[in-house]
Amino acid sequence: MSEIITTPATSSTGRTLRTEEMILNMGPQHPATHGVLRLELVVDGEIVVDVIPHIGYLHRCFEKHCEHMTNYQQVIPYTDRMDYVASMTNEFGYVVAAERLLKIQVPERVEYIRVIMAELQRIASHLIAIGTYGIDIGAFTPFLYCFRDREKILDLFEMTCGARLLYNYMWVGGLSHDIPPDFIPKAKEFCAYFKPNIKELNDLLTYNEIFVKRTANVGVLPADVAINYGCSGPMLRGSGVDWDLRRDDPYSVYHKFEWDVCVGKGEMGTVGDCWDRHIVRAREMEQSVRIIEQALAQIPEGDVHAAIPKRIRPNPGEVYARIESPRGELGYYIVSDGSATPYRIKARSPAFSNLSVINEISKGAMIADMVAIAGSIDIVLGEVDR
Amino acid sequence: MEQFLTSLLGDTIWVHIIMGALPLVFILPYALVTIYLEMKIAAHMQDRLAYMRTGWHGTLQPFADILKLLQKEDTIPTAADKILFLLSPYIVFTGTYAAFAVLPFSKAYIGSDLNIGVFYIVAVSSLVVVGLLMAGWASNNKWSLFGALRSAAQIVSYEIPSAFAILAVIMITGTMSLNSISDFQSSGIQNWLIFGGPFPMGKKLLLFPFMLIMFVIYYVASMAEVNRTPFDIPEAESELVQGYNTEFSGMKFAMFYLSEYANLFVVSAIVTVLFFGGWASPFGTFMSGPGWDAFWFITKGMFFVCVNIWLRWTLPRLRVDQLMYVSWKVLTPFALFCVLAIGLIVVW
Numbered sequence: 001m002s003e004i005i006t007t008p009a010t011s012s013t014g015r016t017l018r019t020e021e022m023i024l025n026m027g028p029q030h031p032a033t034h035g036v037l038r039l040e041l042v043v044d045g046e047i048v049v050d051v052i053p054h055i056g057y058l059h060r061c062f063e064k065h066c067e068h069m070t071n072y073q074q075v076i077p078y079t080d081r082m083d084y085v086a087s088m089t090n091e092f093g094y095v096v097a098a099e100r101l102l103k104i105q106v107p108e109r110v111e112y113i114r115v116i117m118a119e120l121q122r123i124a125s126h127l128i129a130i131g132t133y134g135i136d137i138g139a140f141t142p143f144l145y146c147f148r149d150r151e152k153i154l155d156l157f158e159m160t161c162g163a164r165l166l167y168n169y170m171w172v173g174g175l176s177h178d179i180p181p182d183f184i185p186k187a188k189e190f191c192a193y194f195k196p197n198i199k200e201l202n203d204l205l206t207y208n209e210i211f212v213k214r215t216a217n218v219g220v221l222p223a224d225v226a227i228n229y230g231c232s233g234p235m236l237r238g239s240g241v242d243w244d245l246r247r248d249d250p251y252s253v254y255h256k257f258e259w260d261v262c263v264g265k266g267e268m269g270t271v272g273d274c275w276d277r278h279i280v281r282a283r284e285m286e287q288s289v290r291i292i293e294q295a296l297a298q299i300p301e302g303d304v305h306a307a308i309p310k311r312i313r314p315n316p317g318e319v320y321a322r323i324e325s326p327r328g329e330l331g332y333y334i335v336s337d338g339s340a341t342p343y344r345i346k347a348r349s350p351a352f353s354n355l356s357v358i359n360e361i362s363k364g365a366m367i368a369d370m371v372a373i374a375g376s377i378d379i380v381l382g383e384v385d386r
Numbered sequence: 387m388e389q390f391l392t393s394l395l396g397d398t399i400w401v402h403i404i405m406g407a408l409p410l411v412f413i414l415p416y417a418l419v420t421i422y423l424e425m426k427i428a429a430h431m432q433d434r435l436a437y438m439r440t441g442w443h444g445t446l447q448p449f450a451d452i453l454k455l456l457q458k459e460d461t462i463p464t465a466a467d468k469i470l471f472l473l474s475p476y477i478v479f480t481g482t483y484a485a486f487a488v489l490p491f492s493k494a495y496i497g498s499d500l501n502i503g504v505f506y507i508v509a510v511s512s513l514v515v516v517g518l519l520m521a522g523w524a525s526n527n528k529w530s531l532f533g534a535l536r537s538a539a540q541i542v543s544y545e546i547p548s549a550f551a552i553l554a555v556i557m558i559t560g561t562m563s564l565n566s567i568s569d570f571q572s573s574g575i576q577n578w579l580i581f582g583g584p585f586p587m588g589k590k591l592l593l594f595p596f597m598l599i600m601f602v603i604y605y606v607a608s609m610a611e612v613n614r615t616p617f618d619i620p621e622a623e624s625e626l627v628q629g630y631n632t633e634f635s636g637m638k639f640a641m642f643y644l645s646e647y648a649n650l651f652v653v654s655a656i657v658t659v660l661f662f663g664g665w666a667s668p669f670g671t672f673m674s675g676p677g678w679d680a681f682w683f684i685t686k687g688m689f690f691v692c693v694n695i696w697l698r699w700t701l702p703r704l705r706v707d708q709l710m711y712v713s714w715k716v717l718t719p720f721a722l723f724c725v726l727a728i729g730l731i732v733v734w
Contacts, residue, residue, distance in 0.1 A: 024528050032625060046532075046706055138615055138703025144432040210616055210702045367532070368705045371625050 021049055024367075028057050032136050032371040035381030039358070039374065046366045051359045058385040066345040072098050072172055072312040075345065080166040082347065083383040085128050088121035089325040091170040096251055097321035097332035098172040101314045109302035110174050111253040116187065116295045117157070117169065119288040123194070124153040125326035126281040129378040133278060134205050136375035137214050142205040149197055152190050159183060173308035184296055191289050198285055206282055215278060216269030219361045219373035223272065229360065230353040233328025234284065235377060238264040238277035245324040257294045259287045274376035281378070313340055327351050327378060351383045405497060409486035417647045418448040420691060427692065428699045458636035463526060466633065470524035474517045475634065475641035481513030482645040485652045490565040492665050492679035503564040504552050507656065508545065511611070514649065515541045518620070518630050525633040533629020536706060537613060537620030543713040544610040550721035551604035554596070554728045555660045558583055568664025575668035580661040592731050596724045601661045603717050603724070608653035610709070612646065615698040619706055654690035655683070662686050
């Protein structure tokens with residue numbers, strides 16, 4: 001951080017010269033803001049003095065819309081559109097909440113398929129995060145490698161439910177379709193194909209000297225600040241906090257699998273810097289592959305439509321359910337008044353809480369670091385604004 | 387070449403006009419080929435195909451791109467400084483184009499065999515900085531201004547290590563004329579300055595490591611001078627949204643683009659002349675002669691252009707302060723030391 005000169009300089013003609021801070025608008029149309037985020041930067045030369053994020057450019061009244069559906073199932077397509085690079089996990093969170101409200105037990109096969117889909121989605125989402133992060137830092141090639149692999153996951157989704165981005169696949173009490181017969185061999189094939197690619201990606205990007213120089217010790221988020229701001233997911237684990245809802249507040253069938261929670265250790269710099277957040281995502285992809293492989297091996301037979309209720313009328317009451325989305329703790333708070341439509345739905349979006357910390361961690365950084373920090377938070381504006 | 391034209395046309399202004407226009411005959415096809423090559427190399431590195439539809443394997447795409455740029459509306463932002471805005475692309479291109487005057491394409495063809503050729507290139511290519519600053523300032527866009535200031539700081543700092551590398555070659559060859567430097571290294575690959583030049587074995591072996599370092603220093607510095615990744619900080623698309631050329635469209639943008647590619651060849655050509663024998667054939671007298679000379683010069687130049695493309699699509703981008711660090715704390719001290727060492731070896 002450079003010292004800001006407070007005493008005014010004098011020019012050769014004796015006039016007093018002074019420097020001014022400049023306000024720079026980064027976004028809403030800017031390649032590094034990953035959507036329509038506007039960051040109002042107060043800059044002193046290249047040094048960022050203050051950051052004010054402005055959100056709401058993608059606000060679509062998700063929560064209000066949900067109160068006007070004809071039934072609970074109709075909310076699901078809306079949840080898809082929140083975090084549009086990880087639609088499966090959005091649905092997952094909502095159906096878990098709705099099922100807890102209804103007190104339904106879904107067949108084991110459904111749970112397994114949901115876990116497989118959620119983990120595939122996590123890989124796809126982290127691939128986007130890592131690839132676009134590479135672009136932010138200036139490396140274009142890893143981005144296309146990531147998209148090549150993500151394409152294979154989307155093919156699996158397309159094979160299952162026909163959609164590649166917004167699936168409407170998980171329903172309250174079950175799934176829209178069972179997986180096709182050749183899904184399991186294809187998914188196994190993907191796992192075998194993908195594992196060496198993670199190493200390739202790490203060699204090309206993660207351990208690249210320039211990449212490390214650009215991300216290590218940049219945007220350091222200490223664990224206490226992360227907890228105070230309600231950060232979650234890779235953002236929180238990057239700061240060294242060992243917290244993953246899949247293990248610490250188990251839902252679905254995650255307790256049946258063996259896998260590790262990855263945390264940032266400050267290998268290249270300080271704990272909680274941008275590199276730590278990046279490596280947490282890269283390592284989580286390996287863990288997701290492990291979970292998928294186990295789930296594929298253990299998946300039981302059964303009917304995925306068995307528990308889908310004909311009519312959903314939960315008893316008056318409220319529920320809060322949370323799951324670990326690729327971005328962190330995705331929670332749904334649903335209030336029911338006993339009618340067929342939810343009285344109130346509130347989504348607790350991880351990207352929103354993670355973004356709120358940007359001002360705290362980017363003071364004194366350079367403009368180029370701003371890009372690195374914003375990229376490492378991995379925001380999806382659809383979810384921030386809802 | 388000049389004598390040939392004079393004998394044909396007499397000592398008229400036409401001789402100078404033709405001599406002045408000749409590099410364009412090279413630059414335009416070269417730019418088309420390089421744009422195509424860059425896209426194709428990048429695509430194959432990234433596991434994709436790049437353009438495949440315009441002509442065989444998309445070979446006509448560069449022409450289509452130029453047609454598109456010609457048709458684009460030529461916008462000038464209302465808040466822009468109009469005169470500077472209109473002038474800047476041409477100043478940038480002039481700076482690059484002027485450097486072609488002293489490039490020895492072949493023993494028989496050199497625009498002007500100045501006895502201070504290298505010095506002239508160092509001087510004239512600094513004109514580019516003025517153009518970039520003008521472009522950034524005139525756009526009246528904060529991002530462009532950032533780009534312009536960054537590029538000025540970058541080019542000025544990297545001229546120092548690159549000038550030192552040039553100095554080392556001048557100490558060895560004793561001439562600043564690019565034609566004479568090439569001539570000095572002719573008669574075979576073993577005489578190239580990167581391998582120690584045409585000296586007895588002992589001296590060659592002593593020179594070789596230092597020349598290798600000098601080559602690396604010059605190459606890194608030249609990448610910074612042409613604003614290519616990992617030094618593309620002035621136009622960093624994900625930070626500065628193309629930097630100084632954000633507000634430019636149509637042919638004005640094309641001029642920036644063209645001069646960037648032309649500049650890429652200039653620095654590659656200088657690398658070729660300084661360290662890799664210039665137009666000299668690697669096999670001594672075999673495959674040499676005016677036509678072959680041009681072939682070798684352009685082949686060697688294109689090789690370094692391709693290396694540059696390869697690096698661009700592999701590496702991330704440095705940060706401004708890290709860029710300055712590389713220049714002042716890594717390249718410059720090493721260059722100074724090498725100049726000292728090479729000087730001692732030459733004197734000895």
